[in-house]
Amino acid sequence: MEAIAQKARELGLIPLGYAPAALAPRGEKSFREHLRAGIPAGVAYLGKNQEARNDPSLILPNCSLIMSFALPYYQENLSEDPETGRISIYALGRDYHKTLRKKLDLIGKHLKTLVPGCNTRAITDSAPFYEQFFAEMTGIAVRGKNNLVRVNQGGSWVFLGELLTDISGAVSESRPFSAGEQHPAPCPPGCRLCQTRCPGGAFTPQGFKIERCLSYLTIENPGEIPPEMIPALGNRIYGCDECQLACPENRKLLRRPPAPDPDFKCRYSRELLSISALLDLTEEDFLRIFAGSPVFRIGYQAFMRNVFAAAANVPGNPEILRKLKAPRDTVYPLTLRESIRAQSAKFSKNGEA
Ligand code: B12
Ligand code: SF4
Ligand code: SF4
16 A cells, blocks of 8 residues: 555645545445535536445446545635636646546556556546545545545645545555545634635535535536625636635645645736636637636536626726627526626716716
8 A cells, every 4th residue: 555655646636545435335325415405507416326336336347445545736826806706726727537546557567566466546636436435534634624635735625525445455444545644624613714704605504505606606507606695706707616715724834835836827817807808718718728627517607607707896997898798609698787787886886987
């Protein structure tokens, strides 16, 4: 196992640990209960393939062992200016699925040289799989009240990835790769900062409401942004970082942040992300600028929907109002109309209309 951990470190990954695949069903009950509240359209896939979620052998035949890894991605992203669109930190560079998948495949290749004949399957973010559950099972990751798993090197600013294997005679208990590795501090009992600072109010007494999470609304959501949620977006045009930024435990763990992979280096200038400039973005521009990034996945129309919504939150601005009113074809007319309404109201309030 040390050889695998060493290979992971060489690739810039944090080797977390490994667990028997047979542990998977333990998450089943809580998952079912959680989903009973209803699944919004954009993440309907969560309700499917529950059998595979509880039995990794349906993903890799005879799967016996899950190895968990984390990939740090933190970098500064302090776009507080309401006229500049903010993209979530995880999405500032290359699409992490590609970067992490490639690294996991290299570890799989290495494993095959050590254990000839074994099979592997790399997973990152590919439902149905309990990624956070298996990270926690290693004993060196803890899931906070913000839903996210944090580790000592990098806090919660890490992507999770796993390598499934079918090596026989595998372990019967879960373990960290490094025996001396400490468990990060759990949430202090009185702390709920991530939840109270959540701009969407996604943490409710009834549990986490996916459809109120700005990450859902700007990324997975196939429909309009509900008008009552538009003010909560502020200048966010893709994803949201607030429940991680608000977390004091996260800040402590970031005192010596690991350098993010060069793939994740921010690709966008402040000028490019000006909301006024983004309102002029053509589909060709979008495809060129965001090729290979996570933003690309949502497509031009959904991206423009997010830009319209953020444009509603810019202080009264005649240029933005003019651009919003310019004739355009959109599959999100409600969000556009709401943005025009909000800008018109601010503009006339300033007495400049
Ligand atoms: C769907 C999804 C979303 C949805 C819903 C999120 C949610 N909390 O349910 C949306 C679009 C909102 C979302 C947003 C984000 N996501 Co997301 N998301 C996923 C995905 C694909 C599935 C998560 C899932 O199953 N949700 C369904 C609900 C029912 O599950 P849950 O509440 O999270 O946990 C239940 C079970 O998983 C289980 N369980 C979980 N852990 C444990 C532990 C034990 C011991 C047990 C018994 C059970 C158990 O029980 C829980 C309660 O029923 C995972 C990847 C994956 N395949 O796991 C990434 C993932 C969780 N997301 C990730 C990220 C980075 C984000 C964002 C930060 C992105 C951003 N900056 O905008 C936000 C954060 C929002 C938040 N605070 O939750 C990372 C988290 C990394 C980390 N350090 O933990 C993941 C792991 C992707 C990855 N490979 O890195 N996400
Ligand atoms: S990502 Fe943003 S909206 Fe979603 S739970 Fe975290 S703070 Fe709330
Ligand atoms: S803000 Fe507080 S409650 Fe939320 S994850 Fe961080 S330590 Fe836990």
